[in-house]
Amino acid sequence: MDDKILNTIKNKLAEEKSHLENELATFAKKDSKIDDNYQTDFPDFGTKDDENAAEVATYSDRLSLEHTLEKQLRDVNKALASITKGNYGICKHCGNSIEEKRLEIRPTSSSCVSCKKKLKGED
Numbered sequence: 001m002d003d004k005i006l007n008t009i010k011n012k013l014a015e016e017k018s019h020l021e022n023e024l025a026t027f028a029k030k031d032s033k034i035d036d037n038y039q040t041d042f043p044d045f046g047t048k049d050d051e052n053a054a055e056v057a058t059y060s061d062r063l064s065l066e067h068t069l070e071k072q073l074r075d076v077n078k079a080l081a082s083i084t085k086g087n088y089g090i091c092k093h094c095g096n097s098i099e100e101k102r103l104e105i106r107p108t109s110s111s112c113v114s115c116k117k118k119l120k121g122e123d
Ligand SMILES: [Zn+2]
Pocket: 091, 092, 093, 094, 095, 096, 111, 112, 113, 114, 115, 116
C-alpha cells in the first residue's frame, strides 16, 4: 500500500481513537487493569423514587453506549496495531489485500468486499 495513503489512514484512526476516548471519558472511567475497557459511572440524581428510576434508565443507556464505543475503540486499536506490525489492509478471511477505497472510507475494515458479502453481517 502507498505510504501516503497509509499515513492518511493512520491519522484518521488516531483522530477517531481520541474522539472515542473523549466521548467515553464523559460518562465512564478507564479500567486500569484491562486495555480498552471502561466502567460506566452510575448517575446520582437524588433519592426519590422517580430520581432512582431515572438513574437506572440513564445507567442502562450509558452501558449500551459504552459497549458500542468500546467495540469501535478496539477496532481502531486493532487497525493501528496492524499498521505498526506492517500487516494492515490484509483480509482476515482470505489473506488478500483489502481494497484501498474501502479502507479510506472505513479504516477499521478487516475483511475485503467479497468476503464481507459472503459473510453478511459479520465484519
Ligand atoms: Zn477476503
